[in-house]
Structure formats: C-alpha cells, structure tokens
Amino acid sequence: xxxxxxxxxxxxxxxxxxxxxxxxxxxxxxxxxxxxxxxxxxxxxxxxxxxxxxxxxxxxxxxxxxxxxxxxxxxxxxxxxxxxxxxxxxxxxxxxxxxxxxxxxxxxxxxxxxxxxxxxxxxxxxxxxxxxxxxxxxxxxxxxxxxxxxxxxxxxxxxxxxxxxxxxxxxxxxxxxxxxxxxxxxxxxxxxx
Amino acid sequence: xxxxxxxxxxxxxxxxxxxxxxxxxxxxxxxxxxxxxxxxxxxxxxxxxxxxxxxxxxxxxxxxxxxxxxxxxxxxxxxxxxxxxxxxxxxxxxxxxxxxxxxxxxxxxxxxxxxxxxxxxxxxxxxxxxxxxxxxxxxxxxxxxxxxxxxxxxxxxxxxxxxxxxxxxxxxxxxxxxxxxxxxxxxxxxxxx
DNA sequence: GTCTATAATACGATAGAC
DNA sequence: GTCTATCGTATTATAGAC
Numbered sequence: 086x087x088x089x090x091x092x093x094x095x096x097x098x099x100x101x102x103x104x105x106x107x108x109x110x111x112x113x114x115x116x117x118x119x120x121x122x123x124x125x126x127x128x129x130x131x132x133x134x135x136x137x138x139x140x141x142x143x144x145x146x147x148x149x150x151x152x153x154x155x156x157x158x159x160x161x162x163x164x165x166x167x168x169x170x171x172x173x174x175x176x177x178x179x180x181x182x183x184x185x186x187x188x189x190x191x192x193x194x195x196x197x198x199x200x201x202x203x204x205x206x207x208x209x210x211x212x213x214x215x216x217x218x219x220x221x222x223x224x225x226x227x228x229x230x231x232x233x234x235x236x237x238x239x240x241x242x243x244x245x246x247x248x249x250x251x252x253x254x255x256x257x258x259x260x261x262x263x264x265x266x267x268x269x270x271x272x273x274x275x276x277x278x
Numbered sequence: 279x280x281x282x283x284x285x286x287x288x289x290x291x292x293x294x295x296x297x298x299x300x301x302x303x304x305x306x307x308x309x310x311x312x313x314x315x316x317x318x319x320x321x322x323x324x325x326x327x328x329x330x331x332x333x334x335x336x337x338x339x340x341x342x343x344x345x346x347x348x349x350x351x352x353x354x355x356x357x358x359x360x361x362x363x364x365x366x367x368x369x370x371x372x373x374x375x376x377x378x379x380x381x382x383x384x385x386x387x388x389x390x391x392x393x394x395x396x397x398x399x400x401x402x403x404x405x406x407x408x409x410x411x412x413x414x415x416x417x418x419x420x421x422x423x424x425x426x427x428x429x430x431x432x433x434x435x436x437x438x439x440x441x442x443x444x445x446x447x448x449x450x451x452x453x454x455x456x457x458x459x460x461x462x463x464x465x466x467x468x469x470x471x
Numbered sequence: 472g473t474c475t476a477t478a479a480t481a482c483g484a485t486a487g488a489c
Numbered sequence: 490g491t492c493t494a495t496c497g498t499a500t501t502a503t504a505g506a507c
Contacts, residue, residue: 136473137475140474143472239443243436246436265432268428332493335485
C-alpha cells in the first residue's frame with residue numbers, strides 16, 4: 086500500500102538485508118504467476134528466499150496482503166493509462182496509444198503477473214485486490230471498444246489477450262520475445278481499429 | 279474411461295440412483311470450471327450431490343481420476359475434429375469448418391470446461407489428463423495457422439480464445455448467448471483467413 | 472528481523488460397518 | 490452404494506525466544 090516500486094538491494098552495516106519486503110514481493114510475484122493463487126504456498130516463497138514462513142509474517146499480515154501489495158503497485162501503472170485515455174479524444178489513435186502503453190508494461194516484469202491476474206478472474210473474485218484488477222480490465226475493455234456492439238467488445242478483449250499472450254510464457258509461438266511482443270501489438274491494433 | 283457421454287437419470291426399483299458416476303462427473307465439471315483445480319474440493323462436489331466424500335471414492339480412485347474421466351470424454355470430440363481436418367485440403371475453407379465444429383462444442387456443455395483446461399495450462403502441466411489437452415490445443419493451433427509465422431500463430435490462438443470467451447461466463451460482453459457465439463465465430467474466422 | 476515450536480484448519484484418501 | 494470415523498499430510502497463521 087504505497088511502497089515505492091523500485092527495488093534496490095541494500096545491506097545494513099552488519100550484513101543483514103534491509104529490502105526483505107521488496108524481495109518477498111518479487112518472489113511472490115514469480116510464484117503466483119507460476120502456480121496460481123491456490124497452488125502458490127508461503128513455504129515455497131520462504132524457501133526460495135532462504136527464510137522461514139514465520140519470517141514472512143513479520144513483513145505481511147497474510148498471504149492475501151502480499152498479493153494486494155503487488156497489485157497496488159501494478160494498479161498505479163494501469164490507472165495512469167486509464168486516466169490518460171480519459172483526457173484524450175476517443176478514436177483509433179488514442180486506442181493505439183493505450184495499447185502501446187500497455188504493451189510496454191508487458192515487456193517489463195508485469196507480463197506474467199497480468200497473465201496470472203487475468204487467468205484467476207472468477208476463481209479469485211473473492212479477493213479484494215484481484216476484484217479491483219478485474220474492474221480495471223473492464224475499464225480498459227471499454228476504452229478499447231470502437232463502438233458499442235458485442236463484436237467490438239469481443240475484439241477489444243482479444244486485443245488485450247494478444248498482449249497477455251506475448252507477455253506470458255509463450256515460447257511455443259516461435260520467434261524472439263521482442264518479435265512476439267511486436268506482432269501481438271500489431272494484431273491488437275488491427276482488432277481495435 | 280470409455281463411458282458414454284449421454285447422461286440419463288435413472289433409478290433402480292428400490293429408488294437408489296444408478297447414475298452417480300455420471301452425476302459426479304457433471305458436478306465436478308461445474309466446480310472445476312468455477313474454482314480451478316486447486317480451488318475445487320471433493321467436499322464441495324460431494325455436498326452439492328448430497329453424498330459424502332468417501333462415497334466419491336467408490337466411483338473414482340482419486341480427484342485426478344475424475345478430471346481424467348471428464349477429459350477423456352471431451353478428447354474424443356476434439357480428436358474427431360483434428361482427424362477430420364487431416365483428411366481435408368489445407369485452406370481457409372477447412373479452417374472455417376474446424377472453427378464451426380469447435381464452436382458447436384462450446385455451445386454445448388463443454389464451454390466452461392475448455393475455459394478451465396486452457397486457463398490451468400502451466401499450473402496443471404503435471405496432470406496427465408490436462409497435459410494431453412494442451413497437446414490437442416497445440417494441434418488445433420497448428421491447423422488454424424494459415425502460414426508458418428509468429429503472427430499467424432498468435433492469430434490462430436486468438437481465434438481459439440474468441441470461441442472460449444463466448445463459451446465461458448461472459449455476460450459482461452452484452453447481447454444474448456447465441457449472439458456472443460455467432461460474433462465470436464465470425465471474428466475467429468477473420469483471424470484465420 | 473528471523474528463528475523454533477506449535478496451533479488450528481482443511482485437504483485427499485482409507486478402513487470397515489451396514 | 491453410502492455411511493461414520495479417522496489417518497497422514499499439507500496449509501495459513503501465531504506465540505514467544507533470541
């Protein structure tokens with residue numbers, strides 16, 4: 086809830102880490118993406134960090150609090166895009182720019198997490214953080230629909246899917262990671278034209 | 279493995295049900311679709327059927343065996359489509375027919391389950407049944423790609439996503455269920471042209 | 472800030488009566 | 490074919506020492 090999103094590895098003078106909270110979030114993001122919400126265990130997060138489970142509870146009150154914290158960080162970036170779109174005239178150019186900005190997020194570390202959050206949609210509707218994510222995805226779907234028809238809404242959702250597809254594990258599509266992102270972006274723009 | 283896929287409710291002369299195995303599969307399909315693999319519990323399946331957890335074990339050896347049994351039934355339908363495509367000349371007309379046949383599966387009871395199986399892809403790679411499902415989805419992706427490029431493979435995957443989207447919970451897209459299926463099919467055909 | 476030890480709960484699965 | 494009772498193991502989470 087409001088932490089910075091730049092992770093800098095530091096050590097105190099006695100050698101103890103002082104960035105454990107950020108390291109927990111980074112590792113949890115990996116494991117949520119790999120295993121899904123139910124499949125991800127605090128044991129695995131702790132083990133991968135080389136600490137014990139109780140130590141996690143010093144930094145976060147619950148498993149859900151870790152997810153919420155990760156989501157808060159992503160939400161700021163997505164909200165920026167949504168708010169920016171609100172200041173622009175509706176049109177194909179604005180939709181293309183929104184897709185450009187979203188694609189940039191996917192290329193970074195958010196690709197696997199957005200894939201996770203999207204895939205867990207109904208299973209996780211109960212989770213506060215993810216419910217908010219779904220609302221943001223719906224807002225993006227509305228922004229990306231050129232007109233108010235079922236077909237346009239399906240196409241807008243597919244445009245988002247295209248970006249997610251390139252952002253997540255997608256080696257089977259062939260080509261380089263960069264190539265996949267570029268092609269997905271091109272197709273997404275065609276779908277929202 | 280090898281049971282019929284038509285569920286007929288019958289009762290023996292003393293009033294006991296004789297179709298519990300099929301009822302378990304139908305209910306499990308619902309709950310897997312709603313909650314995902316880890317989120318689905320045998321407790322909920324049993325409760326919804328009005329029986330106890332141990333009673334499930336009379337019909338299936340394990341939770342995984344239930345999933346495998348459901349998957350076997352779907353696999354026969356998907357394999358029919360894949361095999362039929364193999365006998366046809368490659369071309370836009372064949373791809374459109376494959377999409378028609380897949381869409382017909384989605385309109386039936388398989389839509390939510392295909393959404394489930396697709397979404398659980400990496401979390402469930404360990405599960406025998408789902409691993410086989412992923413292989414079939416990859417085969418369909420190949421069949422639906424007009425050429426051997428990254429862009430074509432992304433478009434083929436999005437065509438499948440469009441059908442899945444209409445088949446699963448998708449009320450937010452507006453329109454009627456029939457309308458959503460028709461529009462999704464049209465878009466899918468455009469993507470694989 | 473991290474540890475050991477443990478509580479409380481839920482899970483999948485089994486044994487054996489009926 | 491379904492039940493009651495239970496086992497063994499995992500989970501999230503907490504208490505209190507250091």
